Amino acid sequence: MKDSKIIIKPLFSITILFISFVVNSQDYAENFKGDICQCMQEKGVNLKTIDNVYEDCFNASLVSYASLIDSEFNDENVTVKFSKGQVKRRELKAQFKYELIYNCDIYFSTINRGIELVKEKARLTSDASQLQKQNEYVAMHPSYISYFQRAQLHYRLDDLENAKKDLFKSIELDYSGKNDKGARDQKLLLAQIYEDQKQFNKAIEIYDKLFLNVYDHKVGLLKAIAVKKSGGKYIPFSSETNKNSVATETENDQTSAVSRRVNNASSKNVTLPEQSSAKVREKSKDSVSKKKLRSLFKLDD
Numbered sequence: 001m002k003d004s005k006i007i008i009k010p011l012f013s014i015t016i017l018f019i020s021f022v023v024n025s026q027d028y029a030e031n032f033k034g035d036i037c038q039c040m041q042e043k044g045v046n047l048k049t050i051d052n053v054y055e056d057c058f059n060a061s062l063v064s065y066a067s068l069i070d071s072e073f074n075d076e077n078v079t080v081k082f083s084k085g086q087v088k089r090r091e092l093k094a095q096f097k098y099e100l101i102y103n104c105d106i107y108f109s110t111i112n113r114g115i116e117l118v119k120e121k122a123r124l125t126s127d128a129s130q131l132q133k134q135n136e137y138v139a140m141h142p143s144y145i146s147y148f149q150r151a152q153l154h155y156r157l158d159d160l161e162n163a164k165k166d167l168f169k170s171i172e173l174d175y176s177g178k179n180d181k182g183a184r185d186q187k188l189l190l191a192q193i194y195e196d197q198k199q200f201n202k203a204i205e206i207y208d209k210l211f212l213n214v215y216d217h218k219v220g221l222l223k224a225i226a227v228k229k230s231g232g233k234y235i236p237f238s239s240e241t242n243k244n245s246v247a248t249e250t251e252n253d254q255t256s257a258v259s260r261r262v263n264n265a266s267s268k269n270v271t272l273p274e275q276s277s278a279k280v281r282e283k284s285k286d287s288v289s290k291k292k293l294r295s296l297f298k299l300d301d
Contacts, residue, residue: 028068033096035061037104045106047114054100054107058093091214098220102227102234112225126156144174148186160193167193184210191222200230211237 039057069088075081100107134150151166167190174183187206194203207223214220220237227235 028065029092032061032065032092033100033103035064036096037100037107040104041106045110047110047117050107050110050114054097058096062089094217095214095220097217098224099234101221101224108225108228111221115225123156123158126153128157131157142173144170144172144186147173151186151189155189155193160196164190164193188219188222191226195226195229200226200232204230204235208237 036054036057039060040053043053043057045053069092070081070085072088073081073084075084101111102108130153131150134146134153138146138150147166147170151163151170154160154163154166167186171183171186174186187210191203191206194200194206203226204223207219207226210216211219211223223235223237227233
C-alpha cells in the first residue's frame with residue numbers, strides 16, 4: 001500500500017507538470033503579442049516608423065518564447081526541427097502583424113489613422129468634373145475595367161450607392177480566370193463600402209473569403225480593423241476561404257449574377273483597389289510598391 005502511494009505521488013506530479021506545460025505552450029501566443037504591444041508603447045510609433053518598430057519588438061520579444069516555439073516539434077532530426085521552428089517564427093511574425101489590431105490600441109490607432117489619411121487625400125484630389133469623362137469611357141468601352149474605374153471615382157466622391165452598382169456590374173463582366181486580381185480588387189473596395197455604411201458583418205465576410213494564408217497580412221489587417229470598429233473581438237479566419245460566394249445585397253438579378261462571379265474569384269496579390277487594375281498591370285512591380293501601409297489603399301492615381 002505504501003509502495004503504491006509512493007508511485008502515485010510522482011505520477012501525479014508529472015501529470016500536473018505536463019498539463020501546465022501544455023497550457024503554457026497554448027497561451028504563449030497571447031503573452032507574446034502582449035509583450036510586443038508593450039514594447040511598441042515604450043518605443044513609441046508613428047506612420048513612418050511602425051513597420052521597423054514592429055520588427056524590432058517582435059525580435060526582442062521572441063527571446064522569451066523561442067524555447068516554447070521549438071517545444072512544439074518533437075522531430076529527432078535536428079535539421080528538420082530547426083526548419084519547422086523557422087517556418088513557425090515566420091508565420092507568427094506575419095500573423096501577429098494583423099492580430100495585434102485586436103488588443104494593441106497604439107498599433108490599431110496608428111494604422112487606422114494612416115488609412116484614413118490616405119483615403120482623405122484621395123477624396124481631396126477628386127471632383128465631380130471627372131465624372132463626365134468616366135461616363136464617356138464606360139459608354140465607349142463597357143468593360144469590367146471601365147466600370148471599376150468609375151466605381152473608384154464614385155467612392156472618392158462619397159457616392160457609395162453608385163459605386164456599389166458599378167462594382168456589381170464590373171464583377172459580373174470580370175468572369176475570366178486571368179482577371180482574378182481585378183475581381184479581388186473589386187471585392188476589397190466593396191468591403192470598404194460596407195464598412196463605411198456600418199455593415200461590418202458583410203465586410204468581414206468578404207475579407208474571410210479573400211484571405212489566402214497567414215502571410216496575407218493586408219487582408220488580415222483590413223478584417224481586424226473592421227472587427228475592431230464594430231466593437232467585436234478576435235475572429236479567426238474561416239477555413240472555407242474562397243469556397244463560397246460573397247454575401248451581397250439581393251438588389252436585383254444582376255446582383256445574384258455577381259455573387260456567382262465572386263464565388264470563383266481569388267488572387268495572388270492583395271491591394272485595396274482605388275487605382276485601376278488596368279493601370280496596375282501596366283506598371284512594374286517597383287513602381288507599384290510604395291510604403292507598406294499606403295499599399296492597403298491605392299486611392300491616388
